[in-house]
Amino acid sequence: MPSAIVNEYFRTNKLPQIWCPGCGHGIITRAITVAIDKLGFDRDKICVVSGIGCSSRATGYLDFDTLHTTHGRALAFATGVKLANPEMKVIVITGDGDASAIGGNHFIHACRRNIGITTIVFNNNIYGMTGGQYSPTTPKFDKGTTAPYGNIDKAFDIPTLAAAAGATYVGRSTAYHTNLLISLIENGLKNDGFSLIEAVSSCPTYYGRKNKKGSAVDMLEWQKDHAVNISAASKMTPEALEGKFLIGEFKNSPEPEYTSEYQKIIDRFIKE
Amino acid sequence: MNSNETVTEKLTINENWCKGCGICVKFCPKKVLGLEHDKVKIVDIDKCIQCGQCELRCPDYAIYVRGK
Numbered sequence: 001m002p003s004a005i006v007n008e009y010f011r012t013n014k015l016p017q018i019w020c021p022g023c024g025h026g027i028i029t030r031a032i033t034v035a036i037d038k039l040g041f042d043r044d045k046i047c048v049v050s051g052i053g054c055s056s057r058a059t060g061y062l063d064f065d066t067l068h069t070t071h072g073r074a075l076a077f078a079t080g081v082k083l084a085n086p087e088m089k090v091i092v093i094t095g096d097g098d099a100s101a102i103g104g105n106h107f108i109h110a111c112r113r114n115i116g117i118t119t120i121v122f123n124n125n126i127y128g129m130t131g132g133q134y135s136p137t138t139p140k141f142d143k144g145t146t147a148p149y150g151n152i153d154k155a156f157d158i159p160t161l162a163a164a165a166g167a168t169y170v171g172r173s174t175a176y177h178t179n180l181l182i183s184l185i186e187n188g189l190k191n192d193g194f195s196l197i198e199a200v201s202s203c204p205t206y207y208g209r210k211n212k213k214g215s216a217v218d219m220l221e222w223q224k225d226h227a228v229n230i231s232a233a234s235k236m237t238p239e240a241l242e243g244k245f246l247i248g249e250f251k252n253s254p255e256p257e258y259t260s261e262y263q264k265i266i267d268r269f270i271k272e
Numbered sequence: 273m274n275s276n277e278t279v280t281e282k283l284t285i286n287e288n289w290c291k292g293c294g295i296c297v298k299f300c301p302k303k304v305l306g307l308e309h310d311k312v313k314i315v316d317i318d319k320c321i322q323c324g325q326c327e328l329r330c331p332d333y334a335i336y337v338r339g340k
Contacts (some may be wrong), residue, residue, distance in 0.1 A: 001277070002286065003327065003336035015289060016332055022293030028333025177329045192273075215300045220329070 011063045019054060022216020024175030025122050026203035026206040029058045029137075031178055031199070032091065032120060035185035038100050041089055048091045049078040050145035051103060054129045055122035055201070072103025075110045081082045086259035089189060092119040096137040099128050100156050111165035114193035117257035120185065121158055121196065124203035127142075132206030145211045145235035162196035169195035170251040175202060176223040177247055184249060200227075200247075282320045282338060287311050289334035296326035298336050305335075 002012055002046050010033070019025050036046065049067040050056035051074035059066040071075040073094045081135035082090045099121045110117060126144055127133040134144030134151040137158065141150040163170045169191035173181035181199055188195030202208065202219035213219050233241060278285040282302075292310030302319040305312055306327065312335060327336040332337075 003284075004332055004337075006333045009335070016291070016334075019331065021291035022295060023331055026333070027329050030333065096339075175329070175331075217295055220299070222297060242337045 004039060005030065005033055006096075006118055009036065009063055010061050013252055014061050017061055020047075020128075020203075020205045022204045022219075023054070023128075024124065024201070024220070025055055025058065026197075026201075027073045027175040027178060028120070028122055028181065028199040028201060029061065029093075031181045032058075032185055033062070035182045035189060038182070039189055041189070042168050045087060046089045046091065047078075047081050047085075048093060049074045049081065050093040051095070052097045052129075052266065053095035054124065054203075056098060058093045058122075059124040061170070072098055072101070073106060074098065075103060075106040075117065075119065079106075079113075079115055080108060082115055082117055083262065084257055086116070086263065087127075088112055091189075092117055094119060094121055096121060096123040096125065096156075096158070097135040100136045100161070105135045108161070108165040111162050111167040111194050111196065113258040114166055114168050114255050116192050116194070116196040118185070118188045118191070118197070121190075121198045122201045123158065123198055124201040124207060126207035126210075128203045128206050132210055138207070142207075145210070146207075158198045159196060159250050162194075166194070167196045167251070168193040168255050169249075170242055171196075171249045172198040172200065172245075173246075173247050174200040174220075174223040174227055177227060180229075180247060182221060187249065187252065191252070192260070193255055194258075200245075210271065278314065280314060280317050280338070282322050283326070283333055284301055284336055285314065286334045286340055289297065291330045291332055291334075292333065295329050295331065299325050299329055301325060 047065045050059040052071035059068045059199040078092045114183045133146040136156045159170045205218040227247045228244045274305045282305045297305045304320045306315040324337045
């Protein structure tokens with residue numbers, strides 16, 4: 001008998017999941033269900049949509065209404081779900097490549113519209129499923145199968161991109177900082193508009209091995225040692241922040257949500 | 273059910289789901305756990321304080337705290 005959370009929210013007949021030993025994706029997927037459980041949402045009013053990639057396998061394991069869609073298009077499908085059923089809580093699970101490369105255009109425009117979708121980006125810094133090609137979040141000079149001498153592209157900072165594009169709730173946590181991740185997902189789900197939570201994952205198989213990051217445990221320890229909460233960062237010197245990355249709530253500024261604005265147009269013409 | 277469980281008063285382990293990544297072993301603050309033949313094993317259950325750090329970070333849902 002699995003734990004109460006797993007028994008309640010997972011398709012247990014599909015477990016064990018197919019992710020590699022020590023992959024952070026399993027930790028993040030469970031964190032999503034804990035956040036939903038804490039909020040006490042009606043599970044029949046939740047739809048989880050994913051694209052393609054390791055991260056996007058998560059919808060196969062989650063026992064809600066789920067959609068496993070095409071590469072980069074999770075937000076396009078989710079927009080349709082939300083517009084057809086504005087009362088639904090729509091969650092998108094996507095990866096760094098799925099969200100910011102193949103689906104980059106859908107991503108920035110979903111942010112701009114402030115449509116009521118909570119997007120969780122499982123960022124493992126690489127295309128894991130297809131064999132370790134570098135992605136838009138592979139750090140500069142790190143290696144991938146398509147960058148054997150190091151990647152010369154500058155990496156996207158997904159939360160900064162989302163905030164600039166108009167997302168109204170933005171945060172980042174890691175697989176290691178699981179309790180913070182759960183609380184960010186909870187707050188993201190409470191926001192009526194577009195919420196973006198980057199969940200820093202770990203890929204010991206490709207990104208880790210190609211860049212000599214050690215075992216799955218070493219990669220979580222790296223997250224523990226290099227993440228700085230934004231509330232602590234303001235009191236730190238630039239030298240102390242060198243080589244670190246920020247976690248925490250970066251933006252929480254609610255604005256009118258897209259489907260409710262759309263409904264106002266409909267209501268106006270019904271009256272006339 | 274696809275399970276091969278070790279059930280104690282404090283923890284439950286499903287060996288069939290465990291992939292032996294060692295995350296729970298590393299982050300257990302009381303050193304309750306160990307690995308044996310690439311599977312998690314309880315080394316000293318008396319030290320377990322049921323903090324749930326293992327359950328929180330197990331990517332495979334193979335270990336959890338009982339009665340919580």
